[in-house]
Structure formats: C-alpha cells, structure tokens
Amino acid sequence: MSATTGPGWVTASAPAKINLHLGVGRVRADGFHPLATVYQAIGLRDEVTVRPAPSYVVTVDGDERLPLDQVPADESNLAVRAAQLLARRHGVDEAVAVHISKNIPVAGGLAGGSADAAAALVACDALWELRLAREELVGLAAQLGSDVPFALLGGTAVGTGRGEVVVPAMAPGEYWWVVLGADFGLATPEVYRQFDALHASDQVAEPAIPEPLMEALRSHDVLRLGHTLRNDLETPAVTLHPEIEEMLGAGLAGTAVAALLSGSGPSCLFLCDGSGHAHYVAGELAERGYGPVVVTSGPVPGARVERIGGPR
Ligand SMILES: C[C@](O)(CO)[C@H](O)COP(=O)(O)OP(=O)(O)OC[C@H]1O[C@@H](n2ccc(N)nc2=O)[C@H](O)[C@@H]1O
Numbered sequence: 001m002s003a004t005t006g007p008g009w010v011t012a013s014a015p016a017k018i019n020l021h022l023g024v025g026r027v028r029a030d031g032f033h034p035l036a037t038v039y040q041a042i043g044l045r046d047e048v049t050v051r052p053a054p055s056y057v058v059t060v061d062g063d064e065r066l067p068l069d070q071v072p073a074d075e076s077n078l079a080v081r082a083a084q085l086l087a088r089r090h091g092v093d094e095a096v097a098v099h100i101s102k103n104i105p106v107a108g109g110l111a112g113g114s115a116d117a118a119a120a121l122v123a124c125d126a127l128w129e130l131r132l133a134r135e136e137l138v139g140l141a142a143q144l145g146s147d148v149p150f151a152l153l154g155g156t157a158v159g160t161g162r163g164e165v166v167v168p169a170m171a172p173g174e175y176w177w178v179v180l181g182a183d184f185g186l187a188t189p190e191v192y193r194q195f196d197a198l199h200a201s202d203q204v205a206e207p208a209i210p211e212p213l214m215e216a217l218r219s220h221d222v223l224r225l226g227h228t229l230r231n232d233l234e235t236p237a238v239t240l241h242p243e244i245e246e247m248l249g250a251g252l253a254g255t256a257v258a259a260l261l262s263g264s265g266p267s268c269l270f271l272c273d274g275s276g277h278a279h280y281v282a283g284e285l286a287e288r289g290y291g292p293v294v295v296t297s298g299p300v301p302g303a304r305v306e307r308i309g310g311p312r
Pocket residue numbers: 019022031032033034035037109111114144145146147148161162163188189192263264
C-alpha cells in the first residue's frame with residue numbers, strides 16, 4: 001500500500017513514565033528480569049510528528065537543557081523503528097520523516113525513547129489511516145521494548161512479565177512530582193547487570209505488587225504512598241553513581257514527602273503534597289544548584305494524536 005490521500009502530517013504526544021514500585025526478580029534465561037511494577041504516566045512529554053518522505057529520516061529539537069545530540073538521528077531511533085515495524089506488518093511501502101520534540105531527559109530512566117516509539121505508532125496509524133485496535137498496537141509495542149506498551153496505555157497501571165504486560169490500576173486523583181535530572185546518563189542494561197552482581201549470592205524473591213501501595217493509590221493517600229514507594233534498581237544505580245544518593249537527599253531536605261529513583265535512573269523523583277508544595281521543593285533544589293528540575297503531575301493518558309495536518 002502506498003497512500004496518495006490522507007493527512008499530510010500527524011503529531012502525537014507520549015508521556016514519560018515513572019515506577020511507583022519496581023520489584024525485580026532473578027534474571028531469566030532470555031536475559032530479561034521478571035518485574036512487578038506500578039507505572040504512572042506523568043505530564044512531562046515528548047511530541048513526535050510524522051510526514052511522508054522518500055526515506056526514513058529523523059530530526060530532533062526540544063528542551064535546550066537536554067543533550068539532544070545523544071538522541072540517535074538514524075534508524076536506531078526507537079521512533080523510526082516503531083514506524084518501520086508498523087509499515088512492515090501492514091504492507092505500507094511509504095517511508096516517513098520523523099521529527100521529535102524532546103522534553104524527556106535522555107537515558108534518564110523516564111522511558112523517553114519508549115514514549116517516542118509509542119507516539120510514532122499512533123501517529124503512523126493515523127497517517128496511514130490503518131485505524132488499528134489498541135490491542136494490536138500494544139502487541140507491536142511489546143516487540144519494541146518492555147516499557148513501550150505502558151507508554152501507549154498511560155494512566156496508572158500494574159506491569160508484569162518483563163514489564164510489557166500492563167493492566168490499568170485504580171488510582172483516582174492526581175499526584176505532584178518534582179523530577180530532578182542529572183548531568184550524566186545511565187544505560188538500563190548496565191543497571192540490571194549491577195543488580196545481578198549485588199544479588200549474586202542471595203535468594204532473590206519473586207517480585208510482587210505490595211498491597212499497601214495499591215491501597216494508598218485507591219484511597220489517594222499521598223503520605224501513605226510516600227511510605228510505600230520502592231525501586232529495586234536504586235541500590236545498583238547508586239553503586240554505579242554514588243552522587244545519586246546526594247540528589248535523593250537534597251529533595252528530602254527540601255521537604256519532599258518521599259524521594260525515589262526513576263526506573264533505572266539517574267533522574268530522581270520527589271513526591272509532593274500538591275502543586276504549591278512541588279513548586280516550593282523545586283525552588284529549593286534550584287536554589288541549591290541542583291537541576292534541571294521539572295514540576296509535573298500524574299497520571300496522564302498514554303500516547304495519542306494531538307494534531308493532524310493536510311490533506312496531501
Ligand atoms: C527500568 C525500566 O524502565 C522499568 O520500567 C524497564 O525495565 C526498562 O525497559 P526498556 O528500557 O523498555 O527495556 P528493553 O528495551 O526492553 O530492554 C533493554 C535491556 O534492559 C534489560 N532489561 C529490561 C527489562 C527487563 N524486565 N529486564 C531487563 O533485564 C535487558 O538487559 C534488556 O536487554
């Protein structure tokens with residue numbers, strides 16, 4: 001199929017994700033770790049625009065505080081891989097130019113590449129007028145990366161398997177977060193390898209979702225949620241980069257309800273009691289020279305079409 005009608009371009013957005021709980025089990029035979037995680041999509045988001053082009057190309061702009069030159073500008077970019085996978089599966093022989101407007105820290109543990117892939121899937125679905133069911137897109141998403149299905153779903157959700165099996169969770173109300181970026185990145189596989197090294201001689205329990213956390217979410221109890229946040233990758237990440245410990249402590253000294261490493265790091269998250277409190281904590285961090293700092297809230301919806309231009 002090569003479309004000659006339809007939209008001229010499509011822009012989709014995709015949110016960053018955080019893990020309110022990241023329980024990690026012993027590495028599986030396929031090299032992935034079994035997870036029991038609770039994801040939340042937050043307001044910090046990238047936008048991905050696709051338009052027909054003679055070949056696959058990618059351009060990037062966005063928040064100038066980010067190392068935008070570290071986002072791959074070739075076919076290794078996860079958004080391009082998403083577009084190519086969708087085209088291959090549905091017999092589309094048209095290539096697209098992909099433009100990413102980036103706000104999510106790169107290699108920061110906030111699943112920015114996964115967000116871009118999810119946005120590219122929904123944008124290309126609209127551009128090529130495929131109108132696929134969400135479940136079909138979720139199936140493709142899982143082939144692109146463990147975090148990509150959640151980037152499509154959004155909200156608050158429980159993730160199992162290697163993180164790709166996602167089920168919405170009951171979590172009414174909103175939560176306010178301060179996201180503190182680092183001036184270095186962390187490679188996810190390296191952090192998982194460090195987890196393995198630290199647990200080489202332990203019994204690693206099967207990961208499970210803690211009921212007190214789910215109860216705190218159901219009753220929208222911010223203080224209780226703060227007591228139940230946990231990330232099994234925090235110690236491995238701190239072992240690799242001890243300065244993360246200082247970053248986490250800085251938010252707590254700034255009176256955050258709780259501090260947590262985001263995913264595989266190095267971004268740090270501070271749970272706050274409302275918008276005013278979050279802006280206060282962010283101000284405290286910035287005053288002490290920490291940054292970049294972003295105030296955001298969650299949950300928000302997953303990847304979705306924002307604007308459509310055209311016709312061709
Ligand atoms: C840390 C998290 O962000 C938490 O949500 C994810 O587990 C990472 O998900 P992701 O970046 O989408 O990861 P993938 O692209 O699927 O895998 C990249 C690499 O991370 C490691 N990996 C990932 C997921 C998982 N459950 N176990 C792993 O060990 C593997 O070395 C894998 O080769």
